[in-house]
Amino acid sequence: MAIWPACAWGLVGAVLVEIRGLWVALQPFRAPKWPWRDGRGRAQVAGYVIAVVCRFGMAAGLDAVYAAAHQIAGPLGAVTMGIAAPLVIGQLALQHEPSAAEPPRQPAASPLRHAPERTRDTAPLAARAGETPGGTDAG
Template structure:
């Protein structure tokens, strides 16, 4: 599948979500949403739609170029899920400078040597036998 086809399917996915959201807004307000005081005006609405479509199309192109999409439905799904994809990717990046380099307290790290029981501790006994009891 080519880059242009990925972009078009991603755009359509974004358009589908925006269209359904817009239909819900019309139903909720009983008319054009931008005519209601609590809703954004037509220009901010249009800008938000263009941003949503561009992100959906761009992510579909990126995934398609990387070989992560096998067909039109995958590109469509990326366009639909674009906000979730961006949120998940952004969650993988530390937001504060140096947060990944700061030392962590060893006691709070699962699997760290300080959190594991020591061989000489009598306070806990761990059985390594499977399927039986220690009193055999």
């Protein structure tokens, strides 16, 4: 899938998440709780807009990366990645974040650059197998 269509489908996924959030806020069995209002009922539209823009950016950005790597084959994958973008980015950040208890790891040396030289065994194969060099058993 091309990058720009994947980004558009990812944005559709992010919009679906926001629509669901509004749907949950307007359920009839609860008093409406608008996502852009704080606990005291004051409007906090700027914070809400920033959060929505960040979600849309994560959805489009992650879809662009996955589409460029040919990991998204169609619209369903792109929408799903757009929906899951904040969770995927959060998990990737947790996996690469070193904990305070463990020291930073040094990268291991490549086995191809510093491979130990192999020494050739000079003992004949027959002697290692318990046979005499003449082909007859000693016992």
